[in-house]
Amino acid sequence: MVNVEGLDTLLHSHPFFQGMDEGMLEFIAGCAANERFEAGDMVFREGGPADKFYVVRHGIIAVEVGVPGRGKATLQTLHEDDVLGWSWLVPPYRWTFDARAATLTRVISLDAVCLRAKMAENHEMAYHLLMRFTAVMAERLHAARMQMLDLYAPGGGPEGDRGP
Amino acid sequence: MTADLMLPRAFRITKVRRELADTFTLVLAPDDDGPVPPFQPGQFNMLYVPGVGEVPISISGDPAQPETLIHTTRAVGAVTKAMWSLKAGQSIGVRGPFGSSWPVEAALGDDVVIVAGGIGLAPLRPLIHAVMARRAEFGKVLILYGARTPDDILFDKQVRDWRGRFDLSVHVTVDRATGTWSGNVGVVTKLIKRGGFDPHHTTAYVCGPEVMMRYAADALVAKGVASTNIWLSMERNMKCAIGFCGHCQWGGRFVCKDGPVFNHAAVADLLPLTDF
Ligand SMILES: Cc1cc2nc3c(=O)[nH]c(=O)nc-3n(C[C@H](O)[C@H](O)[C@H](O)COP(=O)(O)OP(=O)(O)OC[C@H]3O[C@@H](n4cnc5c(N)ncnc54)[C@H](O)[C@@H]3O)c2cc1C
Numbered sequence: 551m552v553n554v555e556g557l558d559t560l561l562h563s564h565p566f567f568q569g570m571d572e573g574m575l576e577f578i579a580g581c582a583a584n585e586r587f588e589a590g591d592m593v594f595r596e597g598g599p600a601d602k603f604y605v606v607r608h609g610i611i612a613v614e615v616g617v618p619g620r621g622k623a624t625l626q627t628l629h630e631d632d633v634l635g636w637s638w639l640v641p642p643y644r645w646t647f648d649a650r651a652a653t654l655t656r657v658i659s660l661d662a663v664c665l666r667a668k669m670a671e672n673h674e675m676a677y678h679l680l681m682r683f684t685a686v687m688a689e690r691l692h693a694a695r696m697q698m699l700d701l702y703a704p705g706g707g708p709e710g711d712r713g714p
Numbered sequence: 715m716t717a718d719l720m721l722p723r724a725f726r727i728t729k730v731r732r733e734l735a736d737t738f739t740l741v742l743a744p745d746d747d748g749p750v751p752p753f754q755p756g757q758f759n760m761l762y763v764p765g766v767g768e769v770p771i772s773i774s775g776d777p778a779q780p781e782t783l784i785h786t787t788r789a790v791g792a793v794t795k796a797m798w799s800l801k802a803g804q805s806i807g808v809r810g811p812f813g814s815s816w817p818v819e820a821a822l823g824d825d826v827v828i829v830a831g832g833i834g835l836a837p838l839r840p841l842i843h844a845v846m847a848r849r850a851e852f853g854k855v856l857i858l859y860g861a862r863t864p865d866d867i868l869f870d871k872q873v874r875d876w877r878g879r880f881d882l883s884v885h886v887t888v889d890r891a892t893g894t895w896s897g898n899v900g901v902v903t904k905l906i907k908r909g910g911f912d913p914h915h916t917t918a919y920v921c922g923p924e925v926m927m928r929y930a931a932d933a934l935v936a937k938g939v940a941s942t943n944i945w946l947s948m949e950r951n952m953k954c955a956i957g958f959c960g961h962c963q964w965g966g967r968f969v970c971k972d973g974p975v976f977n978h979a980a981v982a983d984l985l986p987l988t989d990f
């Protein structure tokens with residue numbers, strides 16, 4: 551883990567960590583590293599070990615799933631100000647989707663083993679981190695439901711017929 | 715006067731453009747070659763297909779060129795499907811323009827955020843023309859557009875032209891990515907959350923399905939935009955379009971006369987609630 555000092559400043563300026571206590575951020579930054587992905591690089595693959603989560607600083611990451619016979623479907627794109635991945639919080643700690651850099655992307659990755667150990671050690675920090683993840687999960691769940699509703703279909707719902 | 719307002723005037727279709735698999739644009743000119751009444755962005759006409767029925771459709775053209783009357787319609791039911799099969803040279807009845815309009819003046823000096831969902835881009839296009847005609851009088855201008863798939867992006871050539879302009883930020887997102895789409899995937903509210911405008915000096919105009927408008931308005935308010943600076947366009951079934959029959963009643967309002975464009979602060983309580 552290089553340049554920890556710089557990393558906690560970077561984390562501090564990211565909306566996900568906004569308002570978090572400096573001491574906690576410093577503690578978290580001990581698990582952080584800078585990473586860079588070229589356009590097209592896989593960040594992680596479905597089924598692989600969820601050993602990190604990512605704070606997007608710059609670029610676009612496509613969250614994808616393979617659909618038999620249809621190739622890859624993009625479920626959502628993530629941008630700066632977003633975080634990627636929460637499978638590291640839930641056993642058996644495996645990614646449930648693919649993530650691919652759609653453009654040159656810079657992230658801060660947080661090592662899951664390191665972070666889980668720190669969370670076990672410092673429950674207050676764990677609480678603040680989980681509260682932030684819960685908000686992200688709620689927002690993503692809501693967005694997924696909206697997408698499922700297929701609001702722009704004729705009739706504004708999945709029952710609508712298509713075309714004249 | 716009222717009788718006149720109820721009487722459709724015959725227009726001939728001068729051009730038909732297939733926009734999407736189910737959406738088309740009709741360009742109309744009066745059969746009598748008389749003047750076409752001016753309109754304000756956001757207003758609608760009642761379009762009458764003889765023998766089938768009459769429906770409200772927003773004007774989607776440039777308010778600075780009212781003589782070219784343009785309507786963009788999605789074929790969903792009896793009347794709009796009958797309209798879909800009309801060809802250039804055939805006639806259609808037109809009454810209007812009716813209703814309230816997008817208040818362009820309200821945004822002078824402000825950033826302008828235009829949020830469209832699906833066919834909702836059509837009623838907003840006259841507003842985009844009006845804003846761009848007076849571009850220097852506004853701060854940033856953003857168009858945030860959510861479509862179902864990349865193949866459902868309405869006015870795609872025009873959207874690409876807008877994207878090429880330096881004085882306009884256009885962000886498009888789709889609910890489902892298909893083909894070679896490499897743009898945003900996700901709901902339009904996400905584009906609002908990403909910002910790029912000064913929420914305390916922003917006027918926002920939102921048009922799309924009601925559920926989408928509700929969440930878009932919520933996202934704008936969460937970002938710091940005042941509810942009184944948010945404008946929405948509502949849809950209800952209509953008959954007279956002049957506030958007589960009560961068909962379009964919504965709460966204590968008539969969508970045809972008091973709307974279709976409403977201020978969010980005045981109608982937020984009436985917007986649909988989903989229980990998720
Ligand atoms: C002020 C105003 C402006 C409008 N502007 C436009 C416009 O610019 N372009 C446009 O395409 N439409 C617009 N509409 C909606 C349009 O008026 C309706 O789609 C039309 O009345 C449907 O009539 P129909 O006879 O074809 O369908 P109907 O036979 O009445 O309905 C058939 C089926 O279509 C569904 N349906 C009806 N209305 C809609 C709708 N709005 N969206 C999705 N499904 C629907 C119904 O649930 C039903 O299942 C506007 C409506 C209002 C009130």
Ligand code: FES
Pocket residue numbers: 951952953954955956957958959960961962963968969970971
């Ligand atoms: S349509 Fe008749 S009152 Fe509005």
